[in-house]
Amino acid sequence: MTASTDPAPTSTDAPARPTLRITLTLALMAMIAPFSIDTIFPAFTRIGTEFGADEVALQQLVSGYMAAFAVMSIFHGPISDALGRKLVILAGLGIYVLAAIGATLAPSLEVLILMRVLQGASAGAATIVSRVMVRDMFEGRAAQSLMADIMLIFSVAPALAPIAGGWLLLLGDWRCVFAAIGLYAALVIALTLRLPETLPPEDRIPLRVGSILGALAHAARSFTLWRLALAGAFGFATQFVFIASAPILVTDLLKLGEQDFWVLFVPIIIGMMAGSRVVGHARMTRRTLITVGFAAMVAAALVNLVLVTIGPAPQGGLHWSLLFAAIGPMLIALTVAMQFAPVQLEVLDAFPHERGSASSLATFVQLAMNTLLAGVIAPIATTSLTSFALTALGAALIGNLLWLWHARATAVPAGA
Template identity: 50%
Template sequence: MTTARPSAPRSPARAGILITAVLAGLAMIGPFTIDTVFPGFASMGRDFGATDAAMQQVTSIYLLSFGLMSVLHGPISDTLGRKPVMLTGLGLYVLATIACALSPTLPVLLAARALQGASAGAATIVSRAVIRDMYDGAEAHRLMSQVMMIFSVAPAIAPVAGGLLLAWGPWPLIFWAIAGYGVAIAVLTAVVLPETLPPQDRHPLRIGSVLSGLFEVGRHPGFARLAFATTFVFAAQFVYIVSAPILMVDLLGKGEQDFWMLFVPLISGLVVGAWLSGRMAGRIDASRLVDGAIALSLVAAGLNLTLVTIAPRLPYAVLGPGLIAVSVAIAFPVLQLLMLDLFPHHRGAAASLATFASLMFNALLAGAISPFVTSSLVVLATSSTVFAIVGSGFWIVHRQLQRPAAHT
């Protein structure tokens, strides 16, 4: 099957600083919603009388609902346009976050988190299609890397901010702060971002049209391989993020204000990797760049397992995850663009399904896998290594199958 050539970028100029910042701000919604709450888990658990396993569902339910709704946000934006979908999602996200702050019980909080997740993806997922609408080739790669570099700071800031907010007041203050961020980024999106999908390029607003776009993307074997490669390579790092409360407090014996010890190395790795990815855009073939990132992820995972086996303590317990983060950030922009470029007329649907597999697995990580792989630092590092190996396998298979097609 031949794939249509991607459409030309709608603006040849480089993205302005303000547009780049707004796109990064939209991407930051996910880490702010997840990581800012981590330091408050202990006080929430005391207020609700909940166990550590029950509190993990606060993250899991968010990721699950985010993942389920992620399938629809992109295709709907292919019919209605990008901005209406993003702004509607942001409005619902703010309301859901306020409901989290006012929750009197854990079940009510979980319901509000589900609504949070269902609406948050409208902005974060569709913003990736916006980047590809505006630019292609090396320029799209650079902008995606710049957005990731700025966005990567969020998981480092978020838990530190959550700890500071707890020092000023009870845990609902964290959700009030997140709601304020949602209002601010919604206003900036409305004022700064252009509508990048003109009416003549939109699909009819019919259920059949939405489903056919999803089906076209989902049945493509190359897309599936790229999606699973992204999912598992990212999971090698993300397992540390969702396991942060248990890792920092139970395994390393630290307190609510000490989460920076994990997140600073992780985020430093993401920033460095995204910077390297952007610098190499247009200079190194995209697939070869991913080859190098995949090799680095395997080396980093092996080093991580070795370090925690020999010296299961800080700072050695966080050096490996930081290096894994470098490899993830190098590969991520390229893998995202490779998936979007397979479907130039269904970029929203491709952005949705590109996120769906990863989010579903991340929800499984947070709710089911994390409690079982955090019995020790060695077990956690082993699970990270397995994810890196599986993700690398999908990429290697994809590369092998693509070579004959390229020759043909």
């Protein structure tokens, strides 16, 4: 199956090009799920002290959230294909706010973990469906530019979140972190209420279990979906390995403190911003941009490996030697941003009538990859700066090969 060129079923209330309000609202929707994961990292020590929990128990605050998010991510998109986009987003955000209140007031670690599971189950409604709304409303360069801005926020959120979490701890105990993300979700609800519904009733699938599962099955049977989803997942993993293992990298290997996560994440944010600008102003075709992005990502991962191999060991505290550990992640982030948003549009255009289902499945693949990376691969493969670099390079190479396979399999023959 090749990517479709069918026009988007644009809402009659949507402008011809994205406004600042639409861009901000959709970006904040996309940001909420990844932001919720990493904001609590700096609070782990205080949560453990209050509840007498060890690191294994505290990790359930992350794994429980991610597991619930991954399972429900399969259903948010197809349900929005049946009920419309706004209703699904608002319902998910409402549940998320209630869970944030429960987490803020949690009397035990068990209750806190339960609230985190509820947050994970509901957060994907905004993150996943916001991407679909982009393609509902816009097409061509407008859609690509808006998706790049949204993916920038989505990718920067895990990098920004630990910094914000550390600052929130200066205001009070760990409960301030959960109160803050609850207020954030409430703000997104207020902004979402002002958006138009982007899926007209005549374009919706019937609200029946068979119809929803059938839309999922149609996308799941396609090699196009799996090639693109896995290429995007491995591409993002090239950067996510640094984010998922931030506590190890920042505190153990770079020998920094809980307010020093910015040393790693500010360069990543700069790289993502630069990559997003490249996508928004690129004059090449989408497929060419993706190909260039993947090739540049492999090159950036190689540069990172060289830098950490020849660079001096971190001395503890802020020291010029940290440059050797920060430049590589910044370059990787730039190149990941070049291909991440365009790949998402490739997925949506390949399934013009089941965009919600395709977005859900692609997100599930990425979440499964992130969970595997955070829970299994990262603790084993990130014992040194060199092993970090080798893990990132491996993910970049696999992502690049998957994209080249897809591009070759779906290429239009010359003269056709």
